[in-house]
Amino acid sequence: MGSARITVIGTGYVGLTTGACLASLGHRVTCVDVDEVKVARLAAGRVDILEPGLEELVSRGLAAGRLSFAVGSRGSVWNAQAVFLCVPTPMGARGAADLRAVEAVVDEIAGTLPPGCVVITKSTVPVGTAQRIRDRLGRSDVPVVANPEFLREGTAVSDFLNPDRIVVGSDDEAAARRVAALYADLAAPTVVTDAASAELVKYAANCFLAMKLSYVNAMAELCERLGADILSVTEGMGYDHRIGRAFLKPGPGWGGSCLPKDTHALVQVAESVGFDFSLLSAAIGENIAQRDRIVAKIAGAVGGSLAGARIGVLGLAFKAGTNDLRDSPALSVTSMLAAHGAEVTAYDPAIGGDLPGMRLVDDPYQVAKGADAIVVLTEWDEFRRLDWSYLADLMHGDAVVDTRNLLDPPAILAVGLCWLGLGRPRVR
Numbered sequence: 001m002g003s004a005r006i007t008v009i010g011t012g013y014v015g016l017t018t019g020a021c022l023a024s025l026g027h028r029v030t031c032v033d034v035d036e037v038k039v040a041r042l043a044a045g046r047v048d049i050l051e052p053g054l055e056e057l058v059s060r061g062l063a064a065g066r067l068s069f070a071v072g073s074r075g076s077v078w079n080a081q082a083v084f085l086c087v088p089t090p091m092g093a094r095g096a097a098d099l100r101a102v103e104a105v106v107d108e109i110a111g112t113l114p115p116g117c118v119v120i121t122k123s124t125v126p127v128g129t130a131q132r133i134r135d136r137l138g139r140s141d142v143p144v145v146a147n148p149e150f151l152r153e154g155t156a157v158s159d160f161l162n163p164d165r166i167v168v169g170s171d172d173e174a175a176a177r178r179v180a181a182l183y184a185d186l187a188a189p190t191v192v193t194d195a196a197s198a199e200l201v202k203y204a205a206n207c208f209l210a211m212k213l214s215y216v217n218a219m220a221e222l223c224e225r226l227g228a229d230i231l232s233v234t235e236g237m238g239y240d241h242r243i244g245r246a247f248l249k250p251g252p253g254w255g256g257s258c259l260p261k262d263t264h265a266l267v268q269v270a271e272s273v274g275f276d277f278s279l280l281s282a283a284i285g286e287n288i289a290q291r292d293r294i295v296a297k298i299a300g301a302v303g304g305s306l307a308g309a310r311i312g313v314l315g316l317a318f319k320a321g322t323n324d325l326r327d328s329p330a331l332s333v334t335s336m337l338a339a340h341g342a343e344v345t346a347y348d349p350a351i352g353g354d355l356p357g358m359r360l361v362d363d364p365y366q367v368a369k370g371a372d373a374i375v376v377l378t379e380w381d382e383f384r385r386l387d388w389s390y391l392a393d394l395m396h397g398d399a400v401v402d403t404r405n406l407l408d409p410p411a412i413l414a415v416g417l418c419w420l421g422l423g424r425p426r427v428r
């Protein structure tokens, strides 16, 4: 398509990253949102989500005149050659994806899209959505292409600009190829397929990652019971190129705005066609069990009962590098500790304000004051560099529960504390 006129609808981390990156590839992009305040801030170059490189890319796009922001979809699509739908698809009834936002946008733009314009689904949508959008649009001159994103929060810009693959699917192959051409400069392997397969690739990938993590978390539990070390086990597994080394770190469970939602949605989709995806359901169950096991481990570290125990929590975001609390295992473990009667003080470098059931502080050392145990729940690098000797002085107890295996056990031991990791021998 060369330099194309593109409208991106929705300015969450997916939409904004897509818009800013497409502008950096030379396209002329208008990003649209319903939130007037957000649009005004973005038009002034202000990005409120924590996404490395994004604010800079937005500023550059604005300065080059290739990126603009607008309120409302209808007035922004009339001369577009491609329209990306990047609106939220949250978990709806019984775990299925809620498509109301997508449908509302489709209804709004249906009469205004110019002939030949391609509508592209970028948000994760259930198999069959491209077809449903076509039917809803009622425009034989407007093809619909599924083009799922594979952006991780916290590395979305670099994931966009260095993709492992581009996937485009449509029942109109020429339209799919036109969308693939928008990414021509990225030189990534491209899968051109039908719409349903493209839609399923996204679920298949995210659910596979979730199952991999549930497997690793279960393996960590097994390591503890058998006296083995998960670090050696995953190292030994990871060298097998069929398994790969990524996504093999145990933790308090997988969370965020994608994996939990997509696993439930795929179980639901499978059920709707009469298939019991018990393998995936078990991975979801394992993820819940992991949180229970972490809470039990913390209880064990403070003598068996959490009632009245003072717990200092380091990390609340669902993973390091984001300020996202959506479906955060760290947050749910923290809430469970409070529900069991613990007095929780928490610190996260990216999160401020008030959260129910805990005292949130803006200094990591404050969580240690009088604490019976410190629990690391998010893998922020700065926790490694804390003055653990000072933390030990501030504590009442001596337990450090490191659910990310982030810290250096001998260093923790050296300051007189007891280190408990996940799937690793206890160091005391």
Ligand code: UGA
Binding pocket: 124, 149, 150, 151, 152, 153, 154, 206, 209, 213, 246, 247, 248, 249, 250, 251, 252, 253, 254, 255, 256, 257, 258, 259, 318, 319, 320
């Ligand atoms: C995930 C996928 O990785 C992206 O490819 C996808 O595009 C995105 O969802 C999406 O659907 O939009 P994200 O939700 O940003 O990305 O988070 P991940 O980096 O995948 O992490 C998911 C969870 O797994 C986090 O809770 C993280 O802490 C946990 N995790 C990850 C581990 O516990 N161990 C690991 O080794 C890796």
